[in-house]
Amino acid sequence: MISYIWAEDEHGLIGASGKLPWHLPDDMAFFKKTTMGHPIISGARTFRSYNRPLPGRQNIVLSRHGNFPDGVLVVSSIEQLCELVADNPQKNYFVTGGANLFSQLLDKVDRLYRTKIHAQFTGDTYMPKIDYSQFKQVKKHPGLVDEKNHYAHTFEVFDRIG
Ligand SMILES: NC(=O)c1ccc[n+]([C@@H]2O[C@H](COP(=O)([O-])OP(=O)(O)OC[C@H]3O[C@@H](n4cnc5c(N)ncnc54)[C@H](OP(=O)(O)O)[C@@H]3O)[C@@H](O)[C@H]2O)c1
Numbered sequence: 356m357i358s359y360i361w362a363e364d365e366h367g368l369i370g371a372s373g374k375l376p377w378h379l380p381d382d383m384a385f386f387k388k389t390t391m392g393h394p395i396i397s398g399a400r401t402f403r404s405y406n407r408p409l410p411g412r413q414n415i416v417l418s419r420h421g422n423f424p425d426g427v428l429v430v431s432s433i434e435q436l437c438e439l440v441a442d443n444p445q446k447n448y449f450v451t452g453g454a455n456l457f458s459q460l461l462d463k464v465d466r467l468y469r470t471k472i473h474a475q476f477t478g479d480t481y482m483p484k485i486d487y488s489q490f491k492q493v494k495k496h497p498g499l500v501d502e503k504n505h506y507a508h509t510f511e512v513f514d515r516i517g
Contacts, residue, residue: 357440357463359450360389362470362508363482370453370480373404377506381499382470385510389468390449396436398456402427415439415448417456433459458483467513470498474506489517 362382363369370376391411399418408414408426415428417436423429430436440448440463449468450460461483467490490513498508 356444356446356465357448357450357460358466358468359457359460359464360386360468361452361457361482362472364472364474364476366475367482368476368478368480369482371476371478373400375404376476376478377472377474379470379472379498379504379506379508381504382472382508385470385498386451390451393447393449396430396448396450396456398453400455401451401453437463454480454483461485465515467511469511469513470508471511472506472508487513489515491516 361369362375362377362379364376368376390409394413394415395409396415396417399416399420402414402416402418402423407424413428414426415430415436416423417431417433418429419431421429430439440446447466450456450464467485492511493514494510494512496510498504498510500507
């Protein structure tokens with residue numbers, strides 16, 4: 356199966372100049388806990404924003420170029436990626452972005468892990484439009500706000516129904 360995991364602001368913003376628009380350690384901890392042990396799939400631009408394989412997970416990067424660190428499986432087309440996913444039906448593949456990759460797998464994604472940040476930021480990259488009528492919310496809980504986590508946020512999970 357394929358899951359998406361991302362954080363967006365009130366306007367669906369997800370990126371600014373190749374980075375995240377915010378610093379929110381509680382969401383990073385949620386990302387780590389949720390994806391640990393599962394394969395993660397990133398677009399080349401998202402991978403370059405941290406530029407090292409994330410430990411404890413198979414790191415798959417979509418790119419038409421090959422120059423990535425050891426420990427990264429480079430996949431050069433969506434078709435090749437879909438074959439890999441179809442060949443491993445027992446695995447939960449987490450697509451970690453960015454917008455470019457999210458927009459290409461909209462009809463394939465089974466589960467959505469959305470962190471909604473209740474604030475507005477400036478940036479240049481937005482989540483593609485998702486038809487939420489095809490999904491049902493199955494979880495929702497508030498994130499931690501404290502001296503390290505300045506923005507109210509909500510963790511939500513949606514499963515495909517249609
Ligand atoms: N808020 C969040 O949760 C979140 C999550 C992820 C990312 N982001 C942000 O989103 C921004 C990056 O997103 P983005 O949309 O610009 O880029 P992206 O999706 O991360 O990467 C796009 C790149 O992936 C490769 N690619 C995409 N489709 C491909 C295909 N079908 N076949 C082969 N390669 C393919 C291409 O790289 P090549 O040019 O190498 O071929 C393409 O230029 C950053 O600001 C990042 O911080 C935010």
